Structures are given as structure tokens and as C-alpha cells.
Amino acid sequence: MRDAFFRALARLGAADERVWALTGDLGVGLFEPFEAAAPGRYLNVGIAEQTLVGVAAGLAYAGKVPFAYSIAPFVTSRAHDQVRVDVACAGANVKLVGVGSGVSYGTLGPTHHAIDDLALTRVLPGMTVLAPGDPAEAERAAHAAAVHEGPVYLRLGKNGEPALLPPDVDFRIGRALELRGGPDVTIACTGTALREATAAVDLLAQEGVDATLLHFGTVKPFDAEALIAAAARTGAVVTVEEHSTVAGFGSAAAEVLAESGAGAVLRRVGLPDTFAHAVGSRDYLVDRYGLSGPAVADAARGLLERSPACPTT
Amino acid sequence: MSTSAELRLEADAARRIVLEAALASGSCHIGSSLSIVDILTVLYQRTLRAGEGDRFLLSKGHAASALYAVLARAGVLGEGDVIAGYCRDGGTYAGHPERHVPGVELTAGSLGHGVAVALGRALADRADGRDARTFCLVGDGELDEGSVWEAVALAGHLAPPGLRLIVDANGFQGLGRVGEVLSLEPLGEKFRAFGWVVSEVDGHSHAALACALGAPARRPVAIVARTVKGHGVPALEGEFMSHYRSFRPHERAILFAGLDRIEEAA
Numbered sequence: 001m002r003d004a005f006f007r008a009l010a011r012l013g014a015a016d017e018r019v020w021a022l023t024g025d026l027g028v029g030l031f032e033p034f035e036a037a038a039p040g041r042y043l044n045v046g047i048a049e050q051t052l053v054g055v056a057a058g059l060a061y062a063g064k065v066p067f068a069y070s071i072a073p074f075v076t077s078r079a080h081d082q083v084r085v086d087v088a089c090a091g092a093n094v095k096l097v098g099v100g101s102g103v104s105y106g107t108l109g110p111t112h113h114a115i116d117d118l119a120l121t122r123v124l125p126g127m128t129v130l131a132p133g134d135p136a137e138a139e140r141a142a143h144a145a146a147v148h149e150g151p152v153y154l155r156l157g158k159n160g161e162p163a164l165l166p167p168d169v170d171f172r173i174g175r176a177l178e179l180r181g182g183p184d185v186t187i188a189c190t191g192t193a194l195r196e197a198t199a200a201v202d203l204l205a206q207e208g209v210d211a212t213l214l215h216f217g218t219v220k221p222f223d224a225e226a227l228i229a230a231a232a233r234t235g236a237v238v239t240v241e242e243h244s245t246v247a248g249f250g251s252a253a254a255e256v257l258a259e260s261g262a263g264a265v266l267r268r269v270g271l272p273d274t275f276a277h278a279v280g281s282r283d284y285l286v287d288r289y290g291l292s293g294p295a296v297a298d299a300a301r302g303l304l305e306r307s308p309a310c311p312t313t
Numbered sequence: 314m315s316t317s318a319e320l321r322l323e324a325d326a327a328r329r330i331v332l333e334a335a336l337a338s339g340s341c342h343i344g345s346s347l348s349i350v351d352i353l354t355v356l357y358q359r360t361l362r363a364g365e366g367d368r369f370l371l372s373k374g375h376a377a378s379a380l381y382a383v384l385a386r387a388g389v390l391g392e393g394d395v396i397a398g399y400c401r402d403g404g405t406y407a408g409h410p411e412r413h414v415p416g417v418e419l420t421a422g423s424l425g426h427g428v429a430v431a432l433g434r435a436l437a438d439r440a441d442g443r444d445a446r447t448f449c450l451v452g453d454g455e456l457d458e459g460s461v462w463e464a465v466a467l468a469g470h471l472a473p474p475g476l477r478l479i480v481d482a483n484g485f486q487g488l489g490r491v492g493e494v495l496s497l498e499p500l501g502e503k504f505r506a507f508g509w510v511v512s513e514v515d516g517h518s519h520a521a522l523a524c525a526l527g528a529p530a531r532r533p534v535a536i537v538a539r540t541v542k543g544h545g546v547p548a549l550e551g552e553f554m555s556h557y558r559s560f561r562p563h564e565r566a567i568l569f570a571g572l573d574r575i576e577e578a579a
Contacts, residue, residue, distance in 0.1 A: 040440055045467055050460040051429045055467070058433015061418070062441075066433075081423050082460070086430055090412045090420040 001157040001192075002099050004135035006030045008142035009067060013038030019146060020059055024052040024070040026099075049079040053096070057086035060093045065146055071105070072098025072114030072155060076121055087151045088124035095145045096121075096153045101131065101192050102242025103276050103285040104158040110275040114155070118190075119247035121153040122220040128173060129220040131155040131249075133194030134164045137217055140171035148173055157192040158282075164194050165215070176223035178230070182210030185300045186230040186264075189240040190216040190249040193270075196286065197240045199293025204300055211300065219249050224256040231257055231264035236303040238267045240296050242286070245270040265306065267299045320519040323386055324354040325572055328545045330382035330392055332568045336560055338400035340408060343568075344543035344555025346379035348483040348516070349450060352538055353383040355522040356448060356479075366445035368434065370419040372427020373452035373481065374409035380417065381406050389416040419449075425458025427451060428478060432464050435473035435533075443475075448526070450479040454486025457495050462507075468533045469508030476533040477526070478509075481516065483542040485553055504535035516540035545571045 010033035012019045020041045021034045025048075035042045045051045049070055056066040068075060075098045076083065087094045098117055105112035122129045128148060132138040138156055145152040169177060176188075180201055189197035194215050201211045212230045216223060231237050237257065239250035250268030257266055269291055276285045286292050327350050335343045353369075361367040371380045378399055385392040390406075398404035406414065409422030419427055431449035438445045451461060468476055480500060484491050497503065501511040510530050514521040516538030525536045542556070543549025548567050549558070560568050 043436070046463075046470075048463040048467065050425075051432075051463040051467055054426055054429025054460070054464060055433035055436065058430040058435075059437050060433075061412075061430070062434050062437030064437055082426060082429070085420055085423050086426055 001132065001135045001138045001161045002030070002159050004138045005097065005142050005154075005156055006033065008139040010034045010037045012142065012146045013041060016065065016146065017041075018063060018065045020064050020066040022052055022056050022066055022068045024049045024074060026070050049074045050082050053079040053082035053094070054086055056094045057082070057090065057092045065093055065095065067095045067097055069097040069099070071100050071112055072117045073112065076114070076117040076153065080120055083121070084124060088127050091126055092151060093149060094151055096151075097156065098153065099156045099158060101155045101157050104192065104282050106281040106285060107279055109279070110277060113276050115244045115271050115275065116247070117153070117155060118219055118241070118243050118249055122252065123247070126151055127220060128152045128218070129155070130173070130217060131191030131219050132217050133189070133191060133215050134161055136163060136167060137165050137171060141217060144171050144173050155191055161192060162195065164198055171217060174218050174221040174223055176214050176216045176218070176226040178212065178214055178226065180211060180213040182212050183234060184209045184211055185304055186212040186214060186234045186237045187240060187296065187300060188214040188216065188227060188230070188237055188253055190219055191242060193240040193242045193291065196291055196293045196296050200240070200296035200300060203293060203297040209300070209304065216249065219252060222252050222256060224260070227253055227256055228260045228262050231260070231262040234264070236265050236300070238269060238296060238299045238303060240291065241270045242291065243270050244273060246273050265303050267303055269296050269299050317519060320354060320358060323358050324351050324519070327354055327379070327382040327386050329572060330385055330395055331378045332546070332572070333396045334378050334381070334399040336562060336565060336568060337396055339559050339561065340400040341557050341559050342375045342378070342408065343546070343558065344549050344552065345373065345452070345483070346376045347544045347546060347549065347555070348540040348542045349376050349379050349481050350382065350545065351517045351519060352450065352479060352481065352522055352540070353379055354386070355519050356526055357383045357387045359523050360526040361448070366438070366443055368418050368445070368447055370427050370431050370447065370449040371410060372419065372421055372449055373424065373455050374421030377406070377408055377410045380410055384416040424452070424455045425460040428461050428464035428468065431476060431478070432468045432471070432473065435476040436471065438475050439473045446475040446477055448477045448479060450481055452486070453480055453482040453484065453491050453497070453500070454494070456480070456497050456500075457486070465504065465507050465509070472508065472532040474531045478533065478535045479526070480535065480537045481540055482537055483540045485542050485556065489553065500537050501535070508532070510534045511537065513537040513539065517544055547571050
């Protein structure tokens with residue numbers, strides 16, 4: 001996903017001289033194609049995330065379209081006051097790019113895990129939050145971010161994510177993709193959790209459970225219409241995110257469902273309000289903290305057992 | 314009328330707007346605004362070249378009323394609007410400035426943000442071949458923020474020619490004298506060490522300010538302006554509580570005593 005983003009970034013830099021690429025001293029070997037395509041518009045500010053975001057805002061006020069890149073917690077949490085004031089409050093046309101969604105950085109530990117980046121960005125008024133599910137969608141999301149006028153946070157995985165989405169599908173900010181349309185249960189996912197959600201839907205299908213699979217490449221603005229329609233049809237929703245279950249994607253879904261009157265039952269799968277202190281790879285941690293495909297399928301089964309809201313007499 | 318007399322009258326007029334707005338709204342931060350009125354008056358009346366794209370970013374946002382006042386004197390805002398709309402229910406001018414207000418280049422209030430943003434603007438100017446200057450003003454207490462020094466270091470390294478930083482060294486911060494809370498002196502030496510050109514001036518001397526602010530340079534310049542908090546109001550000058558104190562209409566004479574004194578002298 002990261003390499004796919006950098007391919008898109010180089011193309012954007014070649015096509016639009018307003019596009020700049022900034023980094024907080026991360027991304028070894030990744031910016032060279034951009035530098036070649038957009039000479040003079042690459043800037044490494046050093047290990048200084050507040051300056052990364054502040055300088056990006058200054059460039060945006062001057063009419064540039066800066067992409068500010070770092071590891072996800074560093075660009076969203078470490079520099080949050082700059083993101084809040086210089087970017088969101090001021091409505092700056094800055095594109096924040098965080099690599100390493102969820103527990104992608106695995107063994108590097110909780111400082112490098114992005115379990116709160118969706119929460120920190122989606123709470124900000126005017127912020128658009130994108131979380132693509134596979135490499136091709138990351139490229140399309142980067143293009144959409146560049147075209148969109150206003151603050152964007154683009155959440156990337158790392159590398160090695162499988163291609164999971166149909167190759168010909170458009171990326172539209174604010175639109176979820178319905179990948180399966182089954183009547184039994186809705187699995188709604190965002191970002192890199194698309195992998196686990198897809199695995200869960202496949203497992204359920206083997207048991208004769210025909211699920212709806214909704215993928216949200218955009219967390220904000222939230223595609224409430226798509227979720228409410230699926231919830232009304234299936235009566236049960238499982239959200240899946242590589243993020244804390246607090247204040248992220250599942251919470252956004254809960255807010256929408258609670259006010260919708262759709263009457264669906266909901267289960268949120270994500271990191272259960274904990275840092276991932278265990279040591280291990282991304283896949284190990286996903287399994288250890290209950291976000292794996294089988295765990296998502298379990299959550300769906302649990303809802304299926306209790307979801308029929310039939311009268312008892 | 315001599316140019317220095319003109320500037321004196323301009324600064325007094327701006328001070329009067331600051332005080333009228335403070336009195337009308339019953340708001341605080343008067344001393345913080347008064348310490349930069351002379352700086353901003355010289356900047357807006359003499360230094361900024363609108364045709365070249367010069368701009369000013371107020372990083373110590375709590376001195377917003379001084380910015381509104383000089384913008385009003387420059388004809389960007391209406392004087393009556395500023396006085397009536399500052400820190401009032403339904404007003405236009407918040408106690409900390411926002412970019413959607415005409416003439417305001419930085420949304421400020423959370424300290425330590427301005428230098429990085431000003432650096433971004435100065436880098437854009439250099440990249441686009443514009444001969445514009447970006448002035449940013451920080452308070453000396455604001456220099457406690459680590460983000461200031463991140464940006465100061467990077468600015469010294471990248472050295473965009475149009476960047477100008479003004480330090481309003483009024484010697485006070487939230488809970489006391491800067492020298493007692495967290496002394497960062499010698500300030501000039503610190504900026505020099507980061508590769509900046511430095512000048513130190515009396516922040517109430519219009520002639521000294523005009524010279525320092527307008528001095529040509531091909532790299533970032535830090536102008537350390539030694540100022541008096543509450544300048545122009547005898548009851549507030551050099552007073553720690555001038556940051557917090559607000560005034561009611563019956564105290565009008567206290568606020569304006571200094572201006573009357575100046576007018577009599579002129």
C-alpha cells in the first residue's frame with residue numbers, strides 16, 4: 001500500500017506543480033521518484049512533526065497542495081495541535097499521510113501502532129478521513145485527496161497488503177463499497193481490516209451464512225446511507241477496524257445506527273480499548289487481540305444467534 | 314508633519330482602538346496587545362509592501378486586538394466594527410484571531426505555531442521566485458514552546474530569504490517574569506547560533522523599528538524587540554496583572570490617562 005501511494009504521489013507531483021511532498025525524516029528510498037518528477041518540491045523537515053504540519057499549512061496558505069508524510073501516530077498524535085489549529089480549524093488544503101495503520105508496525109510496539117489516529121482525525125470539524133483497503137485503492141485515494149479542496153488524512157497500511165477490491169471500481173470520497181450483498185449479516189470494515197472482513201465473509205459463506213460486506217474507504221464523511229440500508233436489510237452489523245474500538249470507525253457506525261432507527265444489533269471488532277503490548281508481527285497481533293478473520297466470523301455468529309427480533313408469543 | 318510625528322499619531326490611534334475595544338468588551342490581554350502596538354504600527358504603516366505580497370502572522374494570538382486595531386488603521390477593517398465586535402456576543406473579532414477575518418493570516422491562540430507556518434509561506438515564496446517577506450511575531454514567553462525552536466532550527470538551515478521573526482520581549486508570561494519562569498536569554502545569541510541574522514531594538518522606538526524591520530537581508534532575520542507590557546497606559550506599564558486585568562466603563566480615565574498625556578505633549 002505504501003509503494004502504491006508513492007507511485008501515485010510521483011504522478012501527482014508531475015501533473016500538478018502545486019503538489020509538494022514533505023516528510024518528517026521517514027521514508028528511506030521512497031521519495032526519489034517524486035523528487036525526479038517534481039524538482040524542488042520535496043522537503044525533509046527533520047524529525048520534527050509539529051514543524052512538518054506547520055510548514056505544510058504555510059505552503060497550503062500559499063496555494064500549494066502539500067502531502068505531509070510520517071508514521072501514522074507521529075503525524076496525527078504527536079503533531080495533533082498543529083493538525084487541529086493550523087490545518088483543521090484554519091481549513092488548510094493539507095494532505096496528512098500516515099503510514100502503518102493499526103498494528104502494521106507489529107514488533108516495533110505501541111509507540112508505532114496507530115490505534116487512535118481515526119479518532120483523532122475524525123473528531124476534527126472539516127477533516128476528511130480516508131482509509132483505503134488495498135494498494136490500488138490507496139493510489140486512487142491519493143488522487144482523490146489531491147483533488148479534494150480541504151484537509152485530508154490518508155491512512156495507509158504498510159506493504160504487502162493483497163489486492164482485494166475489483167480493479168475497475170472508482171474511489172469516491174464519502175462512498176462505501178458494497179462488495180457482497182447477502183441478507184444474513186452485515187460486515188462493515190475500513191482500511192486494512194478489509195483483509196480480515198473478507199476472510200470472515202468467506203468463512204461464513206462456507207457455513208451457509210450469506211453476508212453483506214461493506215468496505216468504507218472513507219471514514220469521514222461517513223456513508224450513513226449505505227450502512228443504514230445494509231443494517232435495515234440484515235438486522236445485524238459487525239464493524240471491523242485495525243484501531244481501538246473507542247471513537248474510531250465502529251463508534252462512527254454506532255452513532256449512525258443509534259440515531260437511524262434501523263433497529264439493527266451491533267458488535268464492534270477492533271483493539272478492545274487496549275494498547276497492543278504483546279510482541280509480534282501484524283498478523284500475530286491481529287490474531288492475539290481478536291481482530292482476525294475467524295474472530296470477526298465469531299462475532300457475526302454471536303449476533304446471528306440473538307438477532308432475530310421475533311415476538312415470543 | 315514629520316514622518317515620526319505621523320507614526321506617533323498612528324500608534325496612538327491604534328492604542329485608542331485597543332483600549333476602546335477592551336473597555337467595550339470588558340476583556341483581558343490588554344497589556345499583551347499594548348506591548349506590540351508600536352511594532353505593528355511601523356510594520357503596517359511603513360514596512361509591509363502589499364504590492365510585493367508581504368504579510369504578517371501574529372503567533373501570540375492573545376494580542377489580537379492590536380492586530381485588529383492596526384488593520385483598522387490600515388483601512389482593512391472598520392474601526393467602529395472592531396470596537397463594537399471585539400469579544401462580544403455575536404461579534405466578528407474573537408479574542409484570538411482566525412484566518413477567515415480579512416487581513417488575518419494565521420489562526421492563532423495555541424502558542425508556538427506561527428514560526429513553522431511562516432516558514433512554509435517563506436519557502437513557497439522562494440520556490441515561486443517571489444520577493445515577498447513573511448513577518449511573524451511571537452511573545453518572549455511563547456519561546457518556551459519547543460515547536461518554536463524546531464521551526465527556528467529548520468528556518469536557519471533552509472534559510473529562505475524572506476522570513477522575519479519579531480520577538481515581543483515584554484518580559485512577562487503567564488505566571489510571572491520570563492526571567493524567573495524560564496529565562497532564555499541571551500535571546501540574540503540563541504537565534505545567531507541557529508544561523509539567523511539578529512537585531513535587537515527598543516520595541517517602542519519607531520525609528521529603530523522601521524530600520525530593523527525594513528533592513529535588507531538574504532536569510533531569516535530575528536528582531537528582538539524590547540518592549541514594555543501595557544505600554545501607553547501608566548497603570549498597566551510593566552505590570553504583570555496587565556495580562557489579566559479588565560476594565561469597566563467607570564474606569565475609563567485609568568485606561569486613557571496615558572493617551573491624554575501623549576496628546577498634551579504633542
